Amino acid sequence: MRQLLTFSFLLPVLVGSWSLSLPELVQQIHRQQKLDYLLIVGDSARAQPSFWLELRLPFIVLNNISNVNYELETLHSSNLMSIVFVESPAESLLEFVALNLGLWSTAPLLLILQKELQVDAIFQWCWQHKQLLNAIAIYDNFEATGLLYSYSPFPIFQLDERRIDNSTNPILLPRLKDLQGYRLPTLVGGSPPRLIVYRRSDNELFYGGFVGHLMHCFEVKYNCRLEQLLPMNESTLVPAQQLRVQFALAAIYTEKPSNNYTYPFELLNWCLMMPVPGLVPHSELYSRVLGFHTFLIILSALILTSFLLSVGLRRHGYRVQPDEFLLHDNCLRGALGQSFKEVLRAPIFVRGIYLQICVLGFLLTAWYNSYFSAYITSGPREKPFSSFDNILKSHFKIVIWNPEYQQLIRYSEKMQRYEAIFNIEPDFERFLKRRDSFDTQFGYMMPHEKWNIIEQQQQVFTSPLFTFREDLCAFRGIPVAFPIAPNSVFREPLERLIGEVTATGLMAHWRDMAFSEMITAGKLSLADLSESNEFRAMHLMDLHHILIAGALMMTLAFIVFLLEQLHFYCKTKLGHHLPLV
Structure with missing residues (x-):
């Protein structure tokens, strides 16, 4: 009995030695969290000037004016702790604090309560209305009791009560490191290759692709379970900001304000996938073997050679026709690789010209035949489109899904002038069917990520059907991110995970795996859809231009023949010479 009485007398003394004063509690939190400054709110704080001096930290005192936002996040650091002197009623004061904290929902929040306030009800309000996760509370008799209250919403809401002393570390428990099996509502969406959904042999639904693997990593790393609110449908677009979820694993293009999205994990280039010419x-x-400029050079060389040959023959007493000064028959035959007649005992100058004609004929025929043979065995292709203006003039069509077209116009206003080149497809399933059929009558708008899959698929083709035109991009470097609630407490864990999988190369690895996962899911076939490159005999249309040229020459020869006959008739019948027309 005497020992029990002695312990009862010592208990208040021990409690007094273990407990901390409020400034000491703040200093201990500062040593653990490395705070930059304090934010003090509440009318009771003004009556304690000695308390401010003992804090030994920079602090800001806010006047509690309802619906006034001081916009601290625009000019101040997020590494702060708020100290709120809560009086009844508490909701209006907490609303004011949450409004000014804004996106800093995970910043430490120390609530100093009066005895009549229920800490459980206040914590319930903090989580359900504003998600102030790191809120801790003490009563105004904290120095006597040393009791500190906090809460954990994972996996269910529960209140924690601890006695704090100088050795307590940490005071703020890391709630987000282990969610303890918490069922987190979310939304998963997207299309291959970013998200690949299929059932395995055991009938279990599997999420592949970058989004699916990131979803699995989030569940494993933070010990939680992501549950979808809506069944996934690739052809359905739901505004993520209208959903009551913390975040959505559905990659979208970012818009303002940026705090509605996570940090971008990809910079997207959206370009044209065009048929190979x-x-x-x-x-x-x-x-095409002989260009126009080359033809003029060869013709000039033949005329010059003909003139020199005619002058040389005339100087040595040979008879030369006037038209041979322009184009000598020997020069034309020699250039075509045919035999021609030489004069007997020709002088050295004329023999040199004959040698030049032979060399020129050999070079021209060998050069033309080699080029022509190369064109026949591996023919050249038509000139590809070089700009959107060329596509507009050619009446070629680009197939695009209607929501993607609206997004395209939103990001690039200049594309409105090219509206005529787009074949807008409202149905997503029909759009995928047209694109995956590799119909070369159309082009397709394609992000670079999806082109990587098509490029790998074309490796099994005899010859590729499409090419990715990075010089014909509607826009470049568009940030892609996940939508997230502005004040979500899960922003930091999700962004940290995205940074880790990017830095370790997991994101690149998952993108490389997408091709094999699409084959496993039955969303991709390895059939050769290219045209067979078989031997074909020469057709009559292959000689189209030659036949036209031959017909023109025959027509010209026939006209000359008629003129000669007319000249001969007039000369014999009329007895006088008529000049040729």
């Missing part, structure tokens, strides 16, 4: 028609190969 077709082969030049065989009928045009003859003219």
Whole structure:
């Protein structure tokens, strides 16, 4: 009995030695959290000037004016702790604090309560209305009791009561490191290859792709379970900001304000996937071998050689026709690789010109035949489109899904002038069917991520059907992120995970795995959809230009023949010479 009485007398003394004063509590939190400054709110704080001096930290005292936002986050650091002297009624004061904290919902919040206030009800309000996760509370008799109250919403809401002393570390428990199996409502959305959903052999639903693997990593790292509020539908677009979820694992293009999105995990280039230009028609190969400028140079060389040959023959007494000064028959035959007649015992100058004609003919025929053979075996292709203006003039169509077209116009106003080149498809399933059919009659708007899958798929083709035109991009470097509630407490864990998977190369690895996962999910086939490259015999249309040229020459020869006959008739019948027209 004497020992029990002695312990009862010592208990208040021990409690008094263990407990902390309020400034000491703040200093201990500062040592653990490395605070930059304090935010003090409440009318009771003004009556304690000695308390302010003992804090030994920079502080800001806010006047409690309802619905007034001092916009601290625009000019001040987020590494702060708020100290709120709560009086009844508490809701209006907490509303004011939450309004000024804004996005700093995970910043430490120390509530100093009066005895008549229920800490459980206040914590319930903090979590359900404003998600002030790191809120702790003490009563105004804290120095006597040393009791500190906090709460944890994971996996269910529960109140914690602890006695604080100089050795307590940490005072603020890291709630977000382990969610203890918490069922977190979210929304998962997207299309391959970013999100690949299929059922395994055991009938279990599997989420693949970058989004699916990130979802699994989030569950494992933070010990929680992500639950979808809505069944996933690739063709349904739901505004993420209208959903009552903390965040949505559905990658979208960011807009203002930026605090509605996570940190961007990808910079997207949205360009055209265009058909590989077709082969030049065989009928045009003859003219494409010899360019117009090259033809003029060769013709000039033949005229110059003909003139020199005619002058040399005339100087040595040979008869030369006037038209041979312009184009000598020997020069034309030699240039075409045919035999020609030489004069007997030709002088050295004329023999040199004959040698020049032979060399020129050899070079021209060898050069033309080699180029022509190369064009026949591996024909050149048509010139690709070089700009959106060229596409507009050609009446070629670009297939695009209607919501993506609206997004395109929103990000790039200049594309409105090219509205005529787009074939807008309202149905998502039909759009995918047209794109995956590799129909070369159309082009397609394509983000670079999806092009990587198509590029790998075309590796099994005999020849590729499409090419990615990075010079024909509607826009570049568009940030892609996940929508998230502005004051969500899960922003930091999610952004930290995105940074870790990016830095470790997991994101690149998941993107490389998307091709094989799409094959496993049955969303991709390895059939060769390219045209077979078989031997074909020469067709009549292959000689189209040659036949036209031959017909023109025959027509010209026939006209000359008629003129000669007319000249001969007039000369014999009329007895006088009529000049040729």
